[in-house]
Amino acid sequence: MSDHVSFDIQIEIMTRVPIKSLIRFTSVSKTWKSLNRSSKFIADYTKHHSQRQHFLITYMNHSSYPPQNCFVSIADDNTFPEHKLFLTTPNSLILEEFVIVGNSHGLLCFTRVLFSNWKIAEVIIWNPSIRKTDVIQMHKVKKSCSCYQDSVVGFGVCPNTIDPKIVKICRCKCNVEVEVFTLSSRVWRSSLSNTNIMLRKDASFCFDDDNVVIDGFICWLVYEIGKPSSDDMIVLFDLTSEKFMEIQFPNKIRLSRQSTTKLFKLRESVAVVLRTMNPNVDIEVWKMEINDVTRSFTKLFNINILPDLSYLYGLTKNGQLIFEKQHIHDHKTSFHVIAYDPCAKSINYLKI
Template identity: 35%
Template sequence: MADDWFHHLSLDIQTEILKKLPVKSLIRFRSVSKAWRSLIDSSKFITDHSFNNRRTGPNRLLLRYVDETKGSDFEYVSIIDDDDDDDDDDDDSLSQKEVIHTDTIPMYDDILVDKPYSIIGISQGLFCFYNFYESTTSVIWNPSIRKSVAIKMPNNNNNNMLYRPMEPAIGFGVCPRTSDPKLIWITSFQNWKVEVFTLSSGTWRSSISSCNWPPERVIVINSKQVDLDGFIYWYAWEIVYVDDDDDVGGKKKLLNNCIISFDLTTEEFKQVYLPRKLLAPNFLTNPAINVTISKLRDSLVVVENTLVVGEQVYGVWMIKQHGGGSVSSSSFTKLFTIGLGLPDACIESVLGFRKNGRPILEVKSIIYGNGNGNGNGNGYGNVINNLSDMVTYEHTNNSKQHISHLGIIMYGKRVISFVSSYVETLLLLDHH
């Protein structure tokens, strides 16, 4: 029960104080009085609190992984991500772990039951799930208030199994001007088509002018998206034709890497041009090289994955300017390279970045058997590759590596890990 002195304050002052409180406190305070419940549940308060919390609220990391010793279901852990750069311990300063139970995610069409569902995107504390292979429904989930909403998706008429994992491309983000969650559905392999869903209207529309679309030679790939400052970014391919050395006067088609952005407010697409180093090849022409996009603090980064002498090495490139506009290739600068150089461990993937800028890696340990019985003849026995660890990585000025463990150990031959930063929000509380 709130103290009497607080009730003597004007409602405006009470509102300003409540706006600064964490989400879990506000959920409890809804039971204090009908007036407070009405205030906290109002769309204006939810929007104002979300805006304030994005600027001042604590940053959190959501970690998703599979531990096959506990079953095949995903486990979710939320961790407060502080900005401590002076932590020299072997264990990183992510001690405040909270297991998130997923029983508030509706299992419509069984899309989240024993299916390879994906996290489409994260925006302003909301998460969007979708199963590209079988589902007709997506789910928007707020883990902070344990509430979710199911969205009926457009029909996917693409029956080509080669393209199906990559089309349609789906985007998710919250409009910074209206705090209205949006879903974007893009087909681009044959004929461009764009549809947009807003949660406030509950309907899909295809009224975006084609003059705002990227060129038809661009194919948006349904991979990890990045939501940043009111824009959604996707990894994409641009079709280009170059001289064919094997056919005098002929041309051959290449697929260059690029990035496409979508303004959640104006609903305009723009193209981000990559430096030549990152243009090509992509994994279709050279499986040893691949690029992905991510977010480091408040900047867009491109992570280049290259196989060097049998080891996966990752280069991190940051865009020096963003805002969704057409960005030139000269706007990128390389920050650092990640490589373990260890005989008993390899980097599976760069999952994301901490608030202090350190990359979060999934590292797979190479464990040898005792060499008895069915060994491989080298005295070490069979290689057992079923133990993975989430770690943070720091490359110091004296060329030394510092690896800190997050305390997440994953067992299983196929580990699907995901890490994303977010802030808690009240969004969806007023949705019925």
């Protein structure tokens, strides 16, 4: 084909073939293999193929030694949870020391944490579709002070360029440093856009390690050390403009807050899942529209959970909550993944 068809036409053809065919092309030609791993080709390919949303479940397989990270991708549509795909974990992500940061546009991002000092050593971007991993070494920022410095990493794909970005925030009581890594350039650079939005000279704020990417924004839950959870807020990072924004929780949420709050993605909205002080309600679920000018919060529903429902993975597009369910039998503990429908108040085992 390469002898009779120009390379530009070859590129145009490959942007339109199914992903399985694209993977096979990588074993045919080194040029094609290099091409379909470039950021520009990924951006062009994405424009021609609608992204089917998937729900990702990660769990630790303790039956192997050492324990291994395992990943299951489930099509998040009206067929949920029928179409499951058990992903083959690359060797670089098998060990326990990797922590998932988030996922965006079919890419998964992890950090490798040094348990000796809890510092982030490197970031890994994994594309399960083409079975490729990129390892990015963390750039050491020169400190201008001697106080303790906390770091957090966010990940997302810029909606305009389809270029993956890593955001690293290093902050202490007197300073904040923000760096952005763009996969196409493979360079860390300082980002000075309104970083003082997170700097309080009389307070110390911490970012929750989990973040969600919604409509071109990385969203974190941020809390103030030593203060009640009513002072928590949401911080957004715009992947296009690289500017930060703060969103304060309204009083109607603050007054019902207790201790545990998590952010999840619900379609193209932020879902806020929180424990309450109401003895009759265990969990409240609220929704905030990112693109709504008022960024108002709407209450979706309350639920009472069973005591053996432990970890919450997130919400599906149709509003089901995905939990990890603990089961103890003959002094042995096993775990199951279940989908809880808050409308029907029913539980469905996902057989994972």
